[in-house]
Structure formats: C-alpha cells, structure tokens
Amino acid sequence: MDKKVVNLDSKKTIELEWKKYAKLGMFFIILIVLFALFLTSAFIVKEGEYKVVRQFQEVVSIKSEPGLAFKIPFIQTVSTLPKYQMAYDVSQAEINTKDKKRMIIDNYAVWKIDDPGKMITNARTVVNAESRMEEFIYSVVRAELGQLEYDEIINDEKSSRGSFNDRVTMKVNELLSKDEYGIIVTDVRTKRTDLPQENENSVYTRMVSERESKAQEYLSIGDAEKNRITAETDRKVRETLSKAQANAEVIRSEGEGEAAKMYNNSFSKDREFYSLFRTLETYKKTIGEDTVIVIPSDSPYARLLMGYTE
Template structure:
C-alpha cells in the first residue's frame, strides 16, 4: 500500500509539473495546441496547460542588440565609406514573430540586418562625404530606422534604435580627404589672418590719427599757455621797469655781465664806447667810457 501511494503521489506530482509553467516578466510566451498557436503574451505568473496536447515556447522580451559587420557604402560622390553600426530591437508581437521566423532569432537578425544595410545604402547615396563625416549621421540613422519600421513590424519586432559605432574611410580615400580638409583649414586660417591684419591696420591707423590729434591739441594748448605766460612776463617786466627805470637797467646789465664773463680765458672784442661798459666808468651809468 505504501509503495502504491508513493507511486500515485509521484505520478500526481509529474502530472502537476507537466500541467503548469511560469512566465517571467522578461519573457514572451506562446502556448501551442497540437502544433498550432493557442495563446500568446501571457501575463507573468503561474499558468496551466494540458500535458502532451500543449507545449510552450519562451522568447526573451528584453531589448537585444544586433551587431552588424562593417560594410562599405557609397556616398553621392561615389566614394566608399566603411560603416560599423548596430541596432537595438525587441520582440513586440510574439505570435507574428514566430510565424515570420519560425521562432529563430538568428533568422530574424539576418533579415533585419539586410533591411538595415539596404536602408543605409539608400541614405548614404543621398549625402556627400563631407556631410556624412561632419554631422549628418544622426539624420541618416533616423531615416534608416523609419524605413525599417514597417518591415520590422512584419517580423513582429520593434526597432528601438539604430546607431553608428564607427565610420572609417578606405585607405585610398583617406589621404585625398585629409588633403582636402587640410587645404580647407589652411584657407580658413589664411582668411582669419587676413581679417586680423586688416583689423590691426585699421586699429593702428586710428591710433596714429588719435595720436596726431592729441599732439596737435597739446601743442596748440602749450603755445597758447606759453604766449599767455610771455604776455604776463612782459607785463611784469614793463611794470617793474616803470617803477624804477634806472635800477631795472642796472639789474639787466649785471645779468649780462654774469652770463658773458664766465671762465678765465674769455676774450671780447667791443668798441670802447660801447654801452655794455657804461656802469664800469660811471656808477650811475650816465657817462661814457674814457678813451684808452
């Protein structure tokens, strides 16, 4: 009896195990009934099935990465570009995915890779090499994704994103491109230098003009001040001369003696009756020098 009970419990456990299955929130599930799709996209948790009649296929519902080998694409200038890109995708309609690919993820990836290559080829043919290198890649990737969305839906998947990982030029193209880029940069640099020199000349000319104007104004003011000073000095001399004419004359003669009689070996050739010696003969300066 004990053995029969144990066998019955084991059979019941086996039946229960074969009649139940669990669904993880990271999975998409298809329940088949005699090879035909019965149910899809079950909620996460514990579910029941009929043993032998039903079987279950599970697929990853997370976002997956499709790495596409680098390939060559022609630009509108018929120049080759080697592009390494990838795509992110996930299964959206698991029933349609199974019908389109028989549940083979590799088959789905191959078909999506071909679709994306065709889209890349079409988009790169619309742009020049400079546009592709300088910043049109985001536009290209968006267009490729939009073109591939309808085909991806036919596979039961959602194309989340398409990104370029790396973009290189073939060796035969790289040197010519770099030479053209160097020439372009040199042209831009020369243009900036020319503009800088023009601006520098303009600044120097303006500075020279301002300098000339400032010097002229300063010279004019200096001459004006000097004239006013000379006029004031002349007025002071005239006023002093009018106060004591004889003393002023005597003082000027002393200044002349001091300024001319300097040193020991000075010689002067003057007439004896010159007014220069008037105060030597007459302290009052009224007489004339005696003849020698």
C-alpha cells in the same frame, strides 16, 4: 488432511499480500505519473520575459505577468522571449556616396519585442529577428547616405545629414511593421565612418590642405583686423597730440603775453633797476669760465664788474 488446509491458507495469505502490494505500487505509479504531468504542464513566467504557448506551431496564448502558468503536456510547447530592450551591433558595411566614393559604416541598434506572437510566428527566433533587422538597417542606411556627397558626410561644417538617425529608425520600423515581425527599433546610431584603406591617405592629405587653407584665412582676417586697429589708434594719437600741441601753444602765448605785461609794469616803475637787470642777463649769456673781456676801465660795464656803483 491437515496438510492440505495449511497449504490453502498459505496460498490465500500470499495472494492477499501480493494484491496489497500491487495496489500500493499502482498508487505510487499513478502519483508519479500525476507529478510528471504536473511538471510537464507547469512553467514559471519570470520578470522581464514573455512566455509564448504554441500548439502545433500556432500561438494559443502569451504570458507576460510573472507567476506560475500551465499548458497541455506533450501537445503544447513554450518559448521564452525577452521583454526588455536589447542592443545589437550591426555588421560593418561598405556603401557608395552620391559622388561615387566608397566608405565603411558601422552602426548599432536598440530594439525590443513589441508583439511576441507575431515575432514567434514570422521570425521564429531572436537570432532570425536580428538578422532581418540588420538587412533592413543596411538597406535604409545605404539609400540615405547614397543621396549625400562624401564631404557632406565627413565634414561637420558642410553636413546636411540633419536628423539622419531618426529617419533611418523610422524607415526601418516601417519595413519591420510591413512584414509583421513583431519587433520595434527604438534607435539606430552610427558609431563611426571609415574609409577603405586605399582612400585614407588621399583623404587625409586633402583634409590637411583644407585645414591649412582655413588657418591661413583666419590669419589673413586677423592681420587685416590688426592693421585696422593700429591705423585707427595711430590716427587717434595724432589727433590727440595735435589738439594738445594747439592747446599748449595757446596757453604758452597767453603766458608769455601775461609775463610781458607783468615785466612792463614792473620795469616801468624803476628804469635803473631794469637797466641793471638787462645788463646782468647779458652777463649770464656772454661770460663763462674761460671768457676774456677787454673793455675800457671807465666804461659802465667795467665799473659794474669791478664793483663800482657810482
């Protein structure tokens, strides 16, 4: 009898312990499930990104402010898109100019996502958006440069490209807006323009010829200007010398006249002194170191030479 009571009590104790642990286990399971649901429903929006919430491929909300956000677990999905501007290196492409010449164009574009909902719906991914953008850029650049002659594109002096980059940017944005891709191109730029290998030598030779022709033109203009300046300078020099010589002749004649007048006034006061002066002037011109003079001893000339004054 006592054995049966002990067995019954043991069974009841085991059942109570089992129920206790079962309830505790159920509590932990529920807690884990709730934590898992929290993890699968919560997501963080970071600075510089969009979070697009979709349900069965339909966009239900767009989160753009940084912080914690929630979605319905297992039903809704979240896609991340960049909010900042991005640079895309467009693949090199060969185009034909208006005069049927080939050239290779290398461009790059700066773009950003303007409408995340449209971008996810129509382009799906950033890679697809860039692919569509590249197609539009190539199409517009080919059409724009196809209206220009080859020389107008490569020669800055003859270039009629004008606001080429602005026109390309505007037209690419029109195409993207028409197809509602939700992105906008802020700038399209040409990094470089190259020639196919087979055309480089001929174009280089022609460019050298053009530069040599231009250099010769500058040299001709310089020579003509030099000759004009030289001729003008020579004319002014001749005029200045002519005027100086004329003035000198006038001054000389005036001086000679004044000297003659002074001589006449001086010599008229003492005729004997004038005679002596003229004689001495004659000696200066006729007598040198090797001069031999034969004259009568009683001539006035000889008397003066010998020192006789009477």
